[in-house]
Amino acid sequence: MTSPESITLRQPLDMHLHLRDGDMLRLVAPLSAASLAGAVIMPNLVPPLTSVEMLSAYRERILAAAGPYAADFQPLMTLFFQDYPESLLAAAKPHLFAIKLYPHGVTTNSESGIHSIDTAEPTLKRMEEMGIPLLVHGETTGFVLDREAEFLSIYERIATRFPKLRIVMEHITTAAAVQLLDRFENLHATVTAHHLVITLDDVAGGLLQPHLFCKPIAKRPEDRDALLAAALAAHPKLMLGSDSAPHPRHAKECCGCAAGVFTAPLLLPRMAELFEAHDALENLEAFTGGNAIRIHGLTPPDRSVTLIRAPWTVPDSYQDDSGLSVIPWEAGRTLPWQIAD
C-alpha cells in the first residue's frame, strides 16, 4: 500500500470512554470531542448514574465541557446496571445507548456493582425485550491474570439465555475472548488502543510503570497479538473503545496507584500509526467507528476527521488552573500523525 499524506475517517467513535466529572470532565472532554463524532460514556461516577435525571444532567455537563466541539460530538449515554423496573427503562430508553454492568469491586468506582448474575436476570430479560444493549466489565475477583478468562463462562451463559440481547464484552485483553466472539452471534467486544500495543512486560518487566497499569491488566504477548490481529483485520464484531481513564497525577504516582491509562489525546493518531505499521490502513475506519455504527445502528453526527502526516509530540501532561494534572499514554513520544486543524 502507498503511504498517504492524510487519512480521513468518517464518523470516528470511541466506544468506551471515561470522562469523570467536575474539573476533570472540563479538562478531558474537549480532548475527545475535538476529534470524534461520538463516544460511549461510562456511568461509574460517584454516585453511579442510575436515573434518567442523572443521565440527562451528566449529558448536559459533558456537552458544556465539550464547548465548541459539542455540536459535532454525540455522547452515547449509559446507565449503571442495577435491578431496573420496566417503567424506568421505558422512560430512559430515548436518552440511553446501553446499560453497563460491573461485577462488584472489580474496578474504579464499582462498589455498587452486582454480586451475582442470577439476580440480574429479570433486568437482562427486560433489556432483551426492549432492545437495550448490555455492556459488561467482564472480570471476576479471582487471581489478577485469570479474571477475564474466568468470566468467559458468564458471557456464554448470558449470551445463551438471552439470545436477542446485544452484549458487548468491554476492553477484552485475552486471546480466549477474541475466540469467544465467533461462537455467539449476539456477542461483540471493544478493545482499547493500549491493549493492542502493551503486554504485562511493559507494565512490570523493567521498572514498574504506573501509567500503564489498568484493569483488566495487560496480559501475555500471545494475547496482545490475538487482539492486534483481530483489530487490524477489522474483525466485524470488534470496536475501538479506548477505556481512556484519567486519574490525577498524584493518584497514579503514590503508594497504591489507581488503575487506568489516559489515551484520549492520542487515540486516533496512535491507531493510524499502528495500522500503517501493519499495512492495514484500509481497515482503520471500520475499527474506529464503522463496525460500531453497523453493529448498533448508530446515527452519529456526519463528521469526518482528517489526520495528516506531520510529527506530533504527546504532551507531558494536561493540566488546568486548579492544579489538576493528568499524564497521557506515551507522554513525550512523537507520533507521525496528527489531527488536522
Added chain:
Amino acid sequence: MTSPESITLRQPLDMHLHLRDGDMLRLVAPLSAASLAGAVIMPNLVPPLTSVEMLSAYRERILAAAGPYAADFQPLMTLFFQDYPESLLAAAKPHLFAIKLYPHGVTTNSESGIHSIDTAEPTLKRMEEMGIPLLVHGETTGFVLDREAEFLSIYERIATRFPKLRIVMEHITTAAAVQLLDRFENLHATVTAHHLVITLDDVAGGLLQPHLFCKPIAKRPEDRDALLAAALAAHPKLMLGSDSAPHPRHAKECCGCAAGVFTAPLLLPRMAELFEAHDALENLEAFTGGNAIRIHGLTPPDRSVTLIRAPWTVPDSYQDDSGLSVIPWEAGRTLPWQIAD
C-alpha cells in the same frame, strides 16, 4: 503444637542480602546485623565487586556500618561473576563465600552481567575444582512471567556439566523451580520471605503496589503455595535468603519504580509468624540457618537470637539525617513476634 512465649534460633542466617553502600549501607546494615549470625552479601554495587581488594574493603565498610553488632555478624562475601583467572580465584578464596552470576540486564545493577553461559564455562570449571559455590540470578530477558521458567534449562545444563559445582538458584518464585531441586544433587535454592506470602495479585490485583514490586516478580498462587510448602517442611535444599533490597523512597514512588522489597527489619519475626500460622515452628531454625550451615559447611558466630511473643509494629519508614528514607515491607502492620533485646 503448643504456643510458645519465645523462640530461640541458633545462628540465623540471611542467605541473600543487599546492603548497598554509603548512607544506605549505614542505614540498613544494623537492621540485619542486629539479629543474624551472618548474611550472604550481594556484589551488585556500582561498579560491581570484581577484585579481592574491593571485596575486603566492602567487608570492612559493612562491619563498620554494623557497629556494635559487628562482632557477632559474619558477612559472607561474594564476587560478581566474570571470567576470572585461577590466580585471582586462589587469592580471593580465603575472603570469599561464593560467586554470584547475573545474566546481563535482568535486575538492578546487572549491566555487567554475562551474555552467554558458554563463555562462563572456563570459570565455572575452575570454581568447581576449587570448591567455590555459584549463586545465580536465574532469569532470562523474556516475558516477565516466563523468565525464571525459561532459565531452568540453563540450571539443568550447568548442574549436569559441573556435577561437583555447588549451585544455588537464588530467590526462586515458581513451583517448577521447587521441583527442579530434587532432580540434581548439586542444585540448591534460596527463597525470600515475601515470595512465601505474596502473589502477583498483591502487586497489581488491586491498586498497584510499588513496594511489593521486585525481580523476579511474584507469580501465581500455586507457585507461592509450592514455595511455602517447601519452606514450611524445611526442604533440606532450601534456605531463607531475604533478597531484602532497599531503595530510596523516591525511587519506589515515581514513574518507573525500582524493583526490590526491603524486608530486613522484620525478617525473623515475620517468618516466625508465618511458620506458627502453619504449625511448623519446629522447622523454622532449619529454614532460617540450619540448612545453609549444613549445605555450605558454614561456621558463623555462635549466636542465638530470641524472639518473644509481644506485638511489634513495623515502622512506616527507616530514615537518616541526610533525608534518606526507605519503606519496609508491611510498614505499619503489627506482628505478634519481636526480637528480644
